[in-house]
Amino acid sequence: MRILSGVQPSGRPHIGNYFGAMRQNIDLSHRSDAFIFIANYHALTTIRDRKLLSEYTDGLARDYLALGLDPSKCAFYRQSDVPEVCELAWILTTVTPMGLLERCVSYKDKVEKGIPADHGLFAYPVLMAADILIVKSTTVPVGADQKQHVEVARDIAIKFNNTHGNVFPLPEERILPEVSSVPGVDGQKMSKSYGNTIEPFEDEKALRKKVMSIKTDSKGVAEPKDPDTCNLFALYRLFASPAERDAMAARYRAGGLGYGDVKKALADLMLSHFAEARKRRAALTAAEVEAALAAGAEKARKVARETMAEVRKAVGL
Numbered sequence: 001m002r003i004l005s006g007v008q009p010s011g012r013p014h015i016g017n018y019f020g021a022m023r024q025n026i027d028l029s030h031r032s033d034a035f036i037f038i039a040n041y042h043a044l045t046t047i048r049d050r051k052l053l054s055e056y057t058d059g060l061a062r063d064y065l066a067l068g069l070d071p072s073k074c075a076f077y078r079q080s081d082v083p084e085v086c087e088l089a090w091i092l093t094t095v096t097p098m099g100l101l102e103r104c105v106s107y108k109d110k111v112e113k114g115i116p117a118d119h120g121l122f123a124y125p126v127l128m129a130a131d132i133l134i135v136k137s138t139t140v141p142v143g144a145d146q147k148q149h150v151e152v153a154r155d156i157a158i159k160f161n162n163t164h165g166n167v168f169p170l171p172e173e174r175i176l177p178e179v180s181s182v183p184g185v186d187g188q189k190m191s192k193s194y195g196n197t198i199e200p201f202e203d204e205k206a207l208r209k210k211v212m213s214i215k216t217d218s219k220g221v222a223e224p225k226d227p228d229t230c231n232l233f234a235l236y237r238l239f240a241s242p243a244e245r246d247a248m249a250a251r252y253r254a255g256g257l258g259y260g261d262v263k264k265a266l267a268d269l270m271l272s273h274f275a276e277a278r279k280r281r282a283a284l285t286a287a288e289v290e291a292a293l294a295a296g297a298e299k300a301r302k303v304a305r306e307t308m309a310e311v312r313k314a315v316g317l
Protein backbone atom coordinates (compact mmCIF):
# COMPACT_ATOMS: atom_id res chain seq x y z
CA MET A 1 0.00 0.00 0.00
CA ARG A 2 1.45 3.35 -1.04
CA ILE A 3 -0.01 6.32 0.85
CA LEU A 4 0.04 9.91 -0.36
CA SER A 5 -1.17 12.90 1.63
CA GLY A 6 -0.63 16.62 1.14
CA VAL A 7 -1.34 19.58 3.41
CA GLN A 8 -1.56 23.17 2.20
CA PRO A 9 0.61 25.73 3.99
CA SER A 10 -2.30 28.16 4.05
CA GLY A 11 -1.71 29.31 7.61
CA ARG A 12 -0.41 28.07 10.93
CA PRO A 13 -1.79 24.61 11.75
CA HIS A 14 -4.31 24.54 14.57
CA ILE A 15 -5.68 21.86 16.85
CA GLY A 16 -8.42 20.99 14.36
CA ASN A 17 -5.75 20.30 11.70
CA TYR A 18 -3.83 18.16 14.16
CA PHE A 19 -6.75 15.93 15.12
CA GLY A 20 -8.33 16.00 11.66
CA ALA A 21 -5.33 14.98 9.52
CA MET A 22 -1.82 15.53 10.82
CA ARG A 23 -1.95 12.96 13.61
CA GLN A 24 -3.34 10.29 11.27
CA ASN A 25 -0.78 11.08 8.55
CA ILE A 26 2.07 10.69 11.03
CA ASP A 27 0.68 7.37 12.21
CA LEU A 28 0.28 6.10 8.63
CA SER A 29 3.80 7.19 7.74
CA HIS A 30 5.18 4.85 10.39
CA ARG A 31 3.48 1.75 8.99
CA SER A 32 3.19 2.14 5.22
CA ASP A 33 5.05 3.30 2.12
CA ALA A 34 4.15 6.95 2.64
CA PHE A 35 4.61 10.16 0.68
CA ILE A 36 3.72 13.21 2.77
CA PHE A 37 4.10 16.59 1.09
CA ILE A 38 3.61 20.28 1.73
CA ALA A 39 1.30 21.47 -1.05
CA ASN A 40 2.82 24.89 -1.73
CA TYR A 41 1.82 24.88 -5.43
CA HIS A 42 -1.78 24.44 -4.32
CA ALA A 43 -1.41 27.23 -1.77
CA LEU A 44 -0.73 29.69 -4.59
CA THR A 45 -4.47 29.66 -5.31
CA THR A 46 -5.00 31.66 -2.12
CA ILE A 47 -1.65 33.07 -0.95
CA ARG A 48 0.05 35.66 -3.15
CA ASP A 49 2.53 36.96 -0.57
CA ARG A 50 5.91 35.25 -1.13
CA LYS A 51 7.19 35.90 2.41
CA LEU A 52 4.01 34.55 3.96
CA LEU A 53 4.03 31.44 1.77
CA SER A 54 7.65 30.77 2.69
CA GLU A 55 6.91 31.29 6.39
CA TYR A 56 3.89 28.98 6.36
CA THR A 57 5.77 26.31 4.39
CA ASP A 58 8.69 26.30 6.80
CA GLY A 59 6.34 26.37 9.79
CA LEU A 60 4.33 23.40 8.56
CA ALA A 61 7.51 21.39 8.00
CA ARG A 62 8.68 22.18 11.53
CA ASP A 63 5.28 21.29 12.99
CA TYR A 64 5.22 17.89 11.28
CA LEU A 65 8.76 17.05 12.36
CA ALA A 66 8.11 18.21 15.92
CA LEU A 67 4.89 16.19 16.16
CA GLY A 68 6.74 12.98 15.32
CA LEU A 69 6.98 12.58 11.55
CA ASP A 70 10.15 10.57 10.90
CA PRO A 71 11.66 11.62 7.54
CA SER A 72 13.72 8.41 7.44
CA LYS A 73 10.52 6.33 7.31
CA CYS A 74 8.70 8.22 4.56
CA ALA A 75 9.15 10.74 1.76
CA PHE A 76 8.48 14.14 3.32
CA TYR A 77 8.87 16.95 0.81
CA ARG A 78 7.77 20.28 -0.60
CA GLN A 79 5.57 19.92 -3.67
CA SER A 80 7.63 22.54 -5.50
CA ASP A 81 10.78 20.40 -5.09
CA VAL A 82 9.26 17.81 -7.44
CA PRO A 83 8.85 19.76 -10.72
CA GLU A 84 7.73 16.63 -12.56
CA VAL A 85 4.35 17.15 -10.87
CA CYS A 86 3.62 20.23 -13.00
CA GLU A 87 4.70 18.49 -16.20
CA LEU A 88 2.36 15.61 -15.46
CA ALA A 89 -0.44 18.01 -14.55
CA TRP A 90 -0.24 19.57 -18.03
CA ILE A 91 -0.29 16.19 -19.75
CA LEU A 92 -3.27 15.14 -17.64
CA THR A 93 -5.18 18.29 -18.60
CA THR A 94 -5.13 17.10 -22.22
CA VAL A 95 -7.30 14.11 -21.33
CA THR A 96 -9.44 15.72 -18.60
CA PRO A 97 -13.02 16.53 -19.69
CA MET A 98 -14.15 20.05 -18.82
CA GLY A 99 -17.42 18.69 -17.46
CA LEU A 100 -15.53 16.65 -14.88
CA LEU A 101 -13.99 19.80 -13.41
CA GLU A 102 -17.16 21.84 -13.71
CA ARG A 103 -18.94 19.34 -11.46
CA CYS A 104 -16.41 19.67 -8.64
CA VAL A 105 -18.24 20.83 -5.53
CA SER A 106 -15.18 22.40 -3.92
CA TYR A 107 -14.73 24.83 -6.84
CA LYS A 108 -18.39 25.85 -6.72
CA ASP A 109 -18.29 26.36 -2.96
CA LYS A 110 -15.20 28.56 -3.09
CA VAL A 111 -16.59 30.73 -5.87
CA GLU A 112 -19.82 31.16 -3.92
CA LYS A 113 -17.74 32.36 -0.96
CA GLY A 114 -16.21 35.08 -3.11
CA ILE A 115 -12.86 33.51 -4.01
CA PRO A 116 -11.91 34.68 -7.55
CA ALA A 117 -12.62 32.06 -10.20
CA ASP A 118 -9.16 31.80 -11.73
CA HIS A 119 -7.79 28.86 -13.69
CA GLY A 120 -5.68 27.66 -10.77
CA LEU A 121 -8.76 27.22 -8.62
CA PHE A 122 -10.64 25.54 -11.46
CA ALA A 123 -7.78 23.17 -12.36
CA TYR A 124 -6.89 22.37 -8.75
CA PRO A 125 -8.19 18.77 -9.04
CA VAL A 126 -5.87 18.09 -12.01
CA LEU A 127 -2.82 19.15 -10.02
CA MET A 128 -4.07 17.01 -7.14
CA ALA A 129 -4.40 14.10 -9.56
CA ALA A 130 -0.81 14.68 -10.67
CA ASP A 131 0.35 14.63 -7.02
CA ILE A 132 -1.35 11.27 -6.55
CA LEU A 133 -0.43 9.65 -9.85
CA ILE A 134 3.19 10.84 -10.07
CA VAL A 135 4.16 8.49 -7.22
CA LYS A 136 1.61 5.84 -8.25
CA SER A 137 -0.17 6.12 -4.94
CA THR A 138 -2.81 3.47 -4.29
CA THR A 139 -4.35 5.03 -1.16
CA VAL A 140 -5.10 8.67 -0.40
CA PRO A 141 -6.23 9.55 3.15
CA VAL A 142 -8.65 12.48 2.97
CA GLY A 143 -11.48 14.07 4.86
CA ALA A 144 -14.96 13.45 3.54
CA ASP A 145 -14.96 16.88 1.87
CA GLN A 146 -11.98 15.87 -0.32
CA LYS A 147 -13.40 12.52 -1.42
CA GLN A 148 -14.56 13.91 -4.77
CA HIS A 149 -11.04 15.05 -5.67
CA VAL A 150 -9.71 11.51 -5.30
CA GLU A 151 -12.60 10.27 -7.43
CA VAL A 152 -11.63 12.85 -10.07
CA ALA A 153 -8.01 11.65 -9.92
CA ARG A 154 -9.22 8.11 -10.50
CA ASP A 155 -11.38 9.22 -13.45
CA ILE A 156 -8.43 11.07 -14.97
CA ALA A 157 -6.19 8.01 -14.53
CA ILE A 158 -8.79 5.86 -16.29
CA LYS A 159 -9.05 8.40 -19.11
CA PHE A 160 -5.26 8.49 -19.53
CA ASN A 161 -4.92 4.70 -19.41
CA ASN A 162 -7.70 4.26 -21.99
CA THR A 163 -6.11 6.85 -24.28
CA HIS A 164 -2.40 6.11 -23.98
CA GLY A 165 -2.05 2.68 -22.37
CA ASN A 166 -2.07 1.32 -18.84
CA VAL A 167 0.40 3.47 -16.89
CA PHE A 168 -1.36 4.44 -13.65
CA PRO A 169 -2.83 2.30 -10.86
CA LEU A 170 -6.25 3.56 -9.80
CA PRO A 171 -6.07 5.33 -6.42
CA GLU A 172 -8.66 4.78 -3.72
CA GLU A 173 -9.64 7.24 -1.03
CA ARG A 174 -9.28 6.37 2.63
CA ILE A 175 -11.69 8.54 4.56
CA LEU A 176 -10.07 9.75 7.75
CA PRO A 177 -12.11 9.21 10.92
CA GLU A 178 -14.30 12.23 11.52
CA VAL A 179 -13.34 14.33 14.51
CA SER A 180 -16.75 15.90 14.87
CA SER A 181 -16.03 18.01 17.94
CA VAL A 182 -13.18 20.42 17.25
CA PRO A 183 -14.91 23.75 17.86
CA GLY A 184 -13.07 27.03 17.79
CA VAL A 185 -13.09 29.57 20.58
CA ASP A 186 -16.39 31.00 19.24
CA GLY A 187 -18.19 27.65 19.06
CA GLN A 188 -18.04 27.36 15.27
CA LYS A 189 -15.88 24.71 13.59
CA MET A 190 -12.23 25.59 14.20
CA SER A 191 -10.97 27.19 10.99
CA LYS A 192 -8.31 29.70 9.94
CA SER A 193 -10.94 31.49 7.86
CA TYR A 194 -13.05 32.13 10.98
CA GLY A 195 -10.12 33.39 13.03
CA ASN A 196 -11.15 31.15 15.93
CA THR A 197 -8.19 28.79 16.17
CA ILE A 198 -5.88 27.55 18.91
CA GLU A 199 -2.42 26.55 17.70
CA PRO A 200 -0.37 23.79 19.38
CA PHE A 201 2.88 25.72 19.12
CA GLU A 202 1.86 29.25 19.96
CA ASP A 203 3.25 31.07 22.97
CA GLU A 204 1.97 29.62 26.26
CA LYS A 205 0.53 32.93 27.41
CA ALA A 206 -1.32 33.38 24.10
CA LEU A 207 -2.61 29.81 24.20
CA ARG A 208 -3.97 30.21 27.73
CA LYS A 209 -5.58 33.53 26.79
CA LYS A 210 -7.36 31.90 23.84
CA VAL A 211 -8.57 29.00 25.98
CA MET A 212 -9.92 31.40 28.58
CA SER A 213 -11.85 33.20 25.82
CA ILE A 214 -13.74 30.07 24.69
CA LYS A 215 -17.44 30.86 24.37
CA THR A 216 -19.78 29.15 26.84
CA ASP A 217 -23.37 29.61 27.96
CA SER A 218 -24.34 31.87 30.86
CA LYS A 219 -25.02 29.22 33.49
CA GLY A 220 -23.68 30.02 36.93
CA VAL A 221 -21.26 27.97 38.99
CA ALA A 222 -23.95 26.28 41.07
CA GLU A 223 -26.07 25.15 38.11
CA PRO A 224 -25.75 21.66 36.58
CA LYS A 225 -24.42 21.74 33.04
CA ASP A 226 -24.65 19.41 30.05
CA PRO A 227 -21.21 18.25 28.84
CA ASP A 228 -22.71 16.81 25.65
CA THR A 229 -23.72 20.25 24.36
CA CYS A 230 -20.75 22.24 25.66
CA ASN A 231 -18.09 23.45 23.20
CA LEU A 232 -15.57 23.70 26.02
CA PHE A 233 -16.09 20.08 27.03
CA ALA A 234 -15.85 18.98 23.37
CA LEU A 235 -12.30 20.33 23.36
CA TYR A 236 -11.52 18.99 26.83
CA ARG A 237 -12.44 15.42 25.86
CA LEU A 238 -9.92 15.47 22.97
CA PHE A 239 -7.04 15.84 25.43
CA ALA A 240 -8.34 14.13 28.57
CA SER A 241 -7.88 10.48 29.47
CA PRO A 242 -11.10 8.43 29.70
CA ALA A 243 -10.98 8.72 33.50
CA GLU A 244 -10.45 12.48 33.38
CA ARG A 245 -13.23 12.87 30.83
CA ASP A 246 -15.73 10.87 32.87
CA ALA A 247 -14.85 12.68 36.08
CA MET A 248 -15.24 16.09 34.45
CA ALA A 249 -18.57 15.08 32.89
CA ALA A 250 -19.83 14.03 36.32
CA ARG A 251 -18.78 17.40 37.78
CA TYR A 252 -20.65 19.16 34.97
CA ARG A 253 -23.87 17.31 35.76
CA ALA A 254 -23.57 17.71 39.53
CA GLY A 255 -23.25 21.49 39.53
CA GLY A 256 -20.78 23.54 41.51
CA LEU A 257 -18.32 23.74 38.63
CA GLY A 258 -17.33 27.03 37.00
CA TYR A 259 -16.36 27.21 33.34
CA GLY A 260 -13.19 29.08 34.33
CA ASP A 261 -11.96 26.00 36.19
CA VAL A 262 -12.60 23.82 33.13
CA LYS A 263 -10.72 26.27 30.92
CA LYS A 264 -7.69 26.24 33.21
CA ALA A 265 -7.73 22.43 33.23
CA LEU A 266 -8.03 22.35 29.43
CA ALA A 267 -5.08 24.72 28.95
CA ASP A 268 -2.96 22.55 31.25
CA LEU A 269 -3.91 19.41 29.31
CA MET A 270 -3.13 21.03 25.96
CA LEU A 271 0.28 22.20 27.09
CA SER A 272 1.04 18.80 28.60
CA HIS A 273 -0.10 16.98 25.44
CA PHE A 274 2.19 19.02 23.20
CA ALA A 275 5.03 19.54 25.71
CA GLU A 276 7.55 17.22 24.07
CA ALA A 277 6.62 18.38 20.59
CA ARG A 278 7.05 22.01 21.63
CA LYS A 279 10.55 21.21 22.94
CA ARG A 280 11.46 19.40 19.71
CA ARG A 281 10.19 22.26 17.58
CA ALA A 282 12.16 24.84 19.54
CA ALA A 283 15.32 22.77 19.10
CA LEU A 284 14.96 22.23 15.32
CA THR A 285 17.52 24.10 13.23
CA ALA A 286 16.95 25.44 9.73
CA ALA A 287 19.60 23.04 8.45
CA GLU A 288 17.79 20.03 9.97
CA VAL A 289 14.46 21.04 8.42
CA GLU A 290 16.01 21.62 5.02
CA ALA A 291 17.91 18.32 5.14
CA ALA A 292 14.71 16.42 5.93
CA LEU A 293 12.83 18.06 3.04
CA ALA A 294 15.72 17.59 0.60
CA ALA A 295 15.99 13.90 1.43
CA GLY A 296 12.26 13.48 0.99
CA ALA A 297 12.28 15.34 -2.32
CA GLU A 298 14.99 13.03 -3.64
CA LYS A 299 12.93 9.96 -2.69
CA ALA A 300 9.86 11.45 -4.38
CA ARG A 301 11.76 12.60 -7.49
CA LYS A 302 13.26 9.15 -8.00
CA VAL A 303 9.75 7.71 -8.29
CA ALA A 304 8.48 10.74 -10.24
CA ARG A 305 11.24 10.47 -12.84
CA GLU A 306 10.44 6.81 -13.41
CA THR A 307 6.74 7.59 -13.78
CA MET A 308 7.38 10.43 -16.21
CA ALA A 309 9.63 8.24 -18.37
CA GLU A 310 6.65 5.91 -18.78
CA VAL A 311 4.25 8.80 -19.39
CA ARG A 312 6.46 10.46 -22.03
CA LYS A 313 6.90 7.18 -23.84
CA ALA A 314 3.17 6.50 -23.70
CA VAL A 315 2.17 9.87 -25.19
CA GLY A 316 5.01 10.07 -27.70
CA LEU A 317 7.24 12.78 -26.20
